[in-house]
Amino acid sequence: MTTPAPNPTIRRLDVASPVPADIDIANAVEPLHIADIAAELGVPPEHYDLYGKYKAKVLLSVLDKLQGQQDGYYVVVGGITPTPLGEGKSTTTVGLCQALGAFLDKKVVTCVRQPSQGPTFGIKGGAAGGGYSQVIPMDEFNLHMTGDIHAITAANNLLAAAIDTRIFHEASQSDKALFNRLCPANKEGKRRFADVMLRRLIKLGISKTDPDELTPEEVRRFARLDIDPASITWRRVMDVNDRFLRKITVGQGPDEKGMVRETGFDISVASEIMAVLALTTSLADMRERLGRMVIGNSKAGEPVTADDLGLGGALTVLMKDAIHPTLMQTLEGTPVLVHAGPFANIAHGNSSIVADKIALKLVGKGGFVVTEAGFGADIGTEKFMDIKCRYSGLTPQCAIIVATIRALKMHGGGPDVVAGKPLDHAYVSENVTLVEAGCVNLAKHISNTKGYGVNVVVAINKFATDTDAEMEVVKKAAMAAGAFDAVVCSHHAHGGKGAVDLGVAVQRACESQAEPLKFLYPLDSSIKEKIESIAKFYGASGVEYSEQAEKQIEMYTKQGFSNLPICMAKTQYSFSHVPSMKGAPSDFVLPIRDVRASIGAGFIYPLVGTMSTMPGLPTRPCFYEIDIDTATGKVMGLS
Amino acid sequence: MTTPAPNPTIRRLDVASPVPADIDIANAVEPLHIADIAAELGVPPEHYDLYGKYKAKVLLSVLDKLQGQQDGYYVVVGGITPTPLGEGKSTTTVGLCQALGAFLDKKVVTCVRQPSQGPTFGIKGGAAGGGYSQVIPMDEFNLHMTGDIHAITAANNLLAAAIDTRIFHEASQSDKALFNRLCPANKEGKRRFADVMLRRLIKLGISKTDPDELTPEEVRRFARLDIDPASITWRRVMDVNDRFLRKITVGQGPDEKGMVRETGFDISVASEIMAVLALTTSLADMRERLGRMVIGNSKAGEPVTADDLGLGGALTVLMKDAIHPTLMQTLEGTPVLVHAGPFANIAHGNSSIVADKIALKLVGKGGFVVTEAGFGADIGTEKFMDIKCRYSGLTPQCAIIVATIRALKMHGGGPDVVAGKPLDHAYVSENVTLVEAGCVNLAKHISNTKGYGVNVVVAINKFATDTDAEMEVVKKAAMAAGAFDAVVCSHHAHGGKGAVDLGVAVQRACESQAEPLKFLYPLDSSIKEKIESIAKFYGASGVEYSEQAEKQIEMYTKQGFSNLPICMAKTQYSFSHVPSMKGAPSDFVLPIRDVRASIGAGFIYPLVGTMSTMPGLPTRPCFYEIDIDTATGKVMGLS
Known part of the structure; x- marks a missing residue:
């Protein structure tokens, strides 16, 4: 017995039993x-x-x-x-x-x-x-x-390429040479800042807009990001299960002059840009979030952003x-x-x-x-x-x-x-x-x-x-x-x-719902207070921080990011951090191994255990069954 | 004065002088x-x-x-x-x-x-x-x-991930375990070959179609690709100018158990899959070309293809x-x-x-x-x-x-x-x-x-x-x-x-054209004869082969690929291999440094000099000027 369809696009199903593939x-x-x-x-x-x-x-x-x-x-x-x-x-x-x-x-x-x-x-x-x-x-x-995911991959990796190349160019150029290349003179000998550069000037507290007016000290501060390679958190991404890219060394070509660095790839959906896309509310908001993504710190401990690298606009164009x-x-x-x-x-x-x-x-x-x-x-x-x-x-x-x-x-x-x-x-x-x-x-x-x-x-x-x-x-x-x-x-x-x-x-x-939404924690609590609210919500009796976690919390607080919400990186298989603790455990202390941040997306993420951000392929991956009927163009074997 | 438009989509331009950007x-x-x-x-x-x-x-x-x-x-x-x-x-x-x-x-x-x-x-x-x-x-x-280029990137890199992972899985599994994973028994204890596996069986000269009938020797030959890591020519790609990926080491994560390997990324348009796309004539033809792409050799010197890895169909689905x-x-x-x-x-x-x-x-x-x-x-x-x-x-x-x-x-x-x-x-x-x-x-x-x-x-x-x-x-x-x-x-x-x-x-x-097309060389000449025809066409007085080139020509000939057309990898800035030789030089001997092949695309490519397949970013890349007007959505600063 079928009821009449309420609108013209509704389709009635003939269901079979047992349920087919x-x-x-x-x-x-x-x-x-x-x-x-x-x-x-x-x-x-x-x-x-x-x-x-x-x-x-x-x-x-x-x-x-x-x-x-x-x-x-x-x-x-x-x-x-x-x-x-x-x-x-x-x-x-x-x-x-x-x-x-x-x-x-x-x-x-x-x-x-x-x-x-x-x-x-x-x-x-x-x-x-x-x-x-x-x-x-x-x-x-x-x-x-x-x-969309391909656009994220492209944007994420353009930013990654810009980071390594910037370190490379800064290593071989004087402040002045660097500045002259960043703000080249046109045919009339006139220089100008690109719009995105004005953002960096504001961040540095330099209110000038004419490149020729900068003092040598301001030139240095503007042109030299001085990225600390050890602090870089931005990784490359790929929408493929490629476990051999989890940890790699880049820069081994002869032209890169020995500037090798250990880094790795995550799967594309783990990119901060994906989180930005999910949390943004408008094109203008996305432009700001992409620009303020932090890729690491300068050697002086200041956060370095996509806009510092000149990329906030270009990333938005890739994501438009x-x-x-x-x-x-x-x-x-x-x-x-x-x-x-x-x-x-x-x-x-x-x-x-x-x-x-x-x-x-x-x-x-x-x-x-x-x-x-x-x-x-x-x-x-x-x-x-x-x-x-x-x-x-x-x-x-x-x-x-x-x-x-x-x-x-x-x-x-x-x-x-x-x-x-x-x-x-x-x-x-x-x-x-x-x-x-x-x-x-x-x-x-x-x-x-x-x-x-x-x-x-x-x-x-x-x-x-x-x-x-x-x-x-x-x-x-x-x-x-x-x-x-x-x-x-x-x-x-x-x-x-x-x-x-x-x-x-x-x-x-x-x-019958009338109540307003009650958040678990207010944003203006400290990072630790917020983590502890969530731990209590899980049923934990307390929280334990590693030395590294303490250091990171201190750093993010100092950098002014402590008012962000918390995004816990925890196993899905238990209320606790131990996958085998089923039911509703309460006799555990939640260990915070490390604390990281997605500043552009807008959250701090404490790591409770090790999270894999790049899956691998089994001996017989799904792709063995996937093919196309070349006569009809129909895809076969997707599961 | 404007002429009337011959069809309704024709648009008349108002041209300005000097020509705007x-x-x-x-x-x-x-x-x-x-x-x-x-x-x-x-x-x-x-x-x-x-x-x-x-x-x-x-x-x-x-x-x-x-x-x-x-x-x-x-x-x-x-x-x-x-x-x-x-x-x-x-x-x-x-x-x-x-x-x-x-x-x-x-x-x-x-x-x-x-x-x-x-x-x-x-x-x-x-x-x-x-x-x-x-x-x-x-x-x-x-x-x-x-x-399209994103699809190529995805397909190229899926194949790359499959290569390293296959070597990894073969290293730790017996012939039997490998075979049991490749052809798992279903609930009724029955095994079957995936369609793509039948192609490998044909290549190996095994005419059986029931997995349970293979002899242990056939199981070994079927299940073990035995890829020689040193012979792998398949690289990963990315549509980004990322010079730090030109030469990298992969597999440094603890779970990859020390199976590190030197390799690198090319820009996506250098992928053989792009050449396949350009030269294919139908969906069925593309399926065949993608399946027969050679990624390297087995330790016995046999070419290993995408179909051997089970991927010809899946790559076609990604490229459909x-x-x-x-x-x-x-x-x-x-x-x-x-x-x-x-x-x-x-x-x-x-x-x-x-x-x-x-x-x-x-x-x-x-x-x-x-x-x-x-x-x-x-x-x-x-x-x-x-x-x-x-x-x-x-x-x-x-x-x-x-x-x-x-x-x-x-x-x-x-x-x-x-x-x-x-x-x-x-x-x-x-x-x-x-x-x-x-x-x-x-x-x-x-x-x-x-x-x-x-x-x-x-x-x-x-x-x-x-x-x-x-x-x-x-x-x-x-x-x-x-x-x-x-x-x-x-x-x-x-x-x-x-x-x-x-x-x-x-x-x-x-x-006034009536003549049929006259090719420069017949396909059934030897690889060297074909190279020499092209060298003569450039104006060269002769050709010189490196030891490596000789070795490769011998190998491709032995593998049965000598009847493919030749795709010379030479500088565009001279008829010769030396960019500074302008005009129409004739006093040069063309050096063949190395010889490679894109078997799926369907050509042999001799290298005349060093070709960069991954560009880099300058100190001030174009992206500094690229932004979006967030009110109108218009892209600005593209050049």
Whole structure:
């Protein structure tokens, strides 16, 4: 039995059982032309640019047009502490939107992150949801998309090249020669400062604008960045899983005259520029953030920025198209905005502010924007609230916590869950005791999230082997912990239809929400006070700082960066720093190994343990199966 | 006085004198929507994909639709041996097309290369023609365009990561473990080969298709590529001028267990994948070329290919959009196809075969396709004929040689021309004697090019300081050397109107051309015989091979690659290997320092001297002036 479609772009799915492979489901559906999706959503043609038939960049200019419009409801999707297999947060995000748009007749936009190409060809495969809850076309979502990550790679590496080359040129030139090259005389013998140079002059407290008026001392201060090579934190990036680039030595060519240096590559989505893109609010704001990114210190200990290197403008030019979110569609024809994909540990793991802002205006009053926060709620939702919402000024009306019986059993004492190995019997047959014991993890995520003053809805992402008794236990535990509602859903198997109850619960939660957002910490606390607030939120009994961490905190405080929010780089597999501590541990002291900063993006990130920022390839990477049908042009083997 | 526009997309220019800066000319014109250009050219909407408002990818599918159509005239633009300032070959290519399309009422398509982003932010600036003969929008042409170079970077580096990781995994695993990981058993305990693995089995002469049937010896041969690290020729790439990556050591991280290796990065346009893109003729052909790219040898001396590493399909998937050329427009509204941009020394320096093929069908009988060949005619035109036309099967009706009074004076004995330094007096005042003496260079390019059996038209690209007497000398010398015609043109100052005489001459040349194309050498000669034919064509008295070159020639011959065409890697600043030997030298022996191969692209490239494949940044790179007007989104400071 099918209900009549509420709008012309809605597509009804014929679902099969058992659920076919993701790529087969995706390939079986002919996507609508994205212009149809845009029209239905109310984006006029002058406010988007097509990128082929199924993708369009929605231009920020649409925000001016929609200025008077009221915002829709804002829903964030987090999860309990996951197993290494993932608990279906993306799938739930997509499935809920399919329910709201295709079955509950609501205006809705899904806001998700752009995946890195590294995992697509490596181990994990793509990231467009799963089963009957997916973003399509799957290949366009996972490959290149509209080039945003490529733009980040280009910008990141231009800055890296500029750093090493500047050190090289400063090493061989006198102050005067350097200055003459930086401000060359034109045919009439006249010099001028480039606009970006005026920023450096202001920073140095030099109020002159005519190069010829600088004293030799001012010439030296202006022209010589005097970068301390040991202090450089800016690394090169590549959107490929290339473990052999984790640590490298550069500058070994004969022309570089022995100026070798140890450095390395991260995967592109770990670039600070990705975090800037996710947190920026306008083109002008992005220009400022990119310019103030700190790449290291001068030998005197002053932070050196992209603008000091003359690059803030050029980086913005490279990123000028990337700032516009990309419109795509779900399997059921509801609109999706894909934008940014910062790491969820060394960065804040949420899709972009501008996409959410545009979406909230487009759906308008009574509509819904559902956005996903990476990792468990201790990381993703915390950063969503304390970093993303702080910068955007937006307030969510509902926070979803996705739970699975599988992960709850693990928290209740079930055996290890390891990717690539068969699941233990405990996970595929009823075991109410394990589920019950595991609900401490869910309960802590609920109470933590409620602390922000927002209604919490638990989405129980049902697998075929889960039993009613198991789910009943979870519902009860959730309500006891203060959830607004707890709902079983089956969108993976049934598409939006499987998440209608969740949609109804979310709607009720949004409509009954009135409280303002309560941040976990005020910005004007000290760096240590802020770290300690978050540690307490995790359940830690205290915090321990390494010598290096103490040194860095002192330095950032001295440099005037202590009023930034904190972005904790912690494992997603436990509330604590120890992945094996499941449930809701409280008997741990959180160790802060090091403290780093993304000044342009706008946060300090303490490292709790070692974070890998460049994945590797296994012996048999996904790419073995990926090919193209050269007759039809169809991509095969994407997973 | 303006003539009426022959078709609705033609735009009349108001030219100013002196000629304003390129970016100011480009910004003063409102480009037409690219759908209008496509419509006028006869590309139906189902055969192109929009990328914003001013760019569209013309899909190869249009070739099927146009199958019955006759080809237009095919014109290649080469040049005399240039000064370091360049002699306006791109500008002439664009200006000629503006003349043919906007003043002579011809159907015309300009085919040009996509520029690298490295120089755009480095020294040289962008590359969209100049003055009143440009491709617009200039910023979209120079930045990202439709992402083709980014796709090449991604594909090149995925292959690089796969090489090092494969060596790493082979080092620590037994034959059996390796095989079990490459062909894992599924839930039913069944193994299968991925499609790409079947290619390796065929190469090894193993006709089995069931993994369980391989003997231990076959398992070893299949699973162990046994790459000799010292033989690896595949380098990583980046579209940034990053000199510190020219020579690096990778693998220094603790997890890579001491498997360090010296290697380096090239600029992306130097990737073999760029050469493949330029020389491919279809998606199926690209799949084969990418799969057979050789990355190095096994320890037994067998070539190891991308398909051996399991990557031919995945690389094609990464390149599936890049294979479609990008439609843009000139200042006067004529269509341009931008596609590929291989290096002109270590590769063949010509834009793509597929773009030319599409263009020839689109203009049809009586129409014109004008395509540029990089560097002087000794390199660009030679490779156009002997490599590009050999692979495409196309025959040009006219070859243009662009000459400037400036460069001819240099060849006649004028002082050095150095970029960034003021020109000597000889170059900005009349000096007929120098011009006359320099014409030996032009004459040799003419007779060389005529040798292919094609009509040669000399385009004298007029500068403001050139005199009538100087130009008269050039015309006479050109006709004496056998040119079909020699024409003065001023398209830089006047747009298409300044190249109308050139357009008329080109039309006459095309209409009177009947000879078939005569290649310089047959493919079945030995590698040395082919090298010697080209050396003779340069004017060399002989060829000298280094020990290394001899060794490589022997190896490639043994490996079965001796029937490929030759792509000489030689300086563009002389017919010889010595940049300071101007004019038409004949008293030199061409030294072959080394010989390399791009097997996937399909050529052997002997190195005559040292070729830099990674430029650097100067003290004050172009990026200092590049910024964005955050209110309007307009890019400023591109040069």
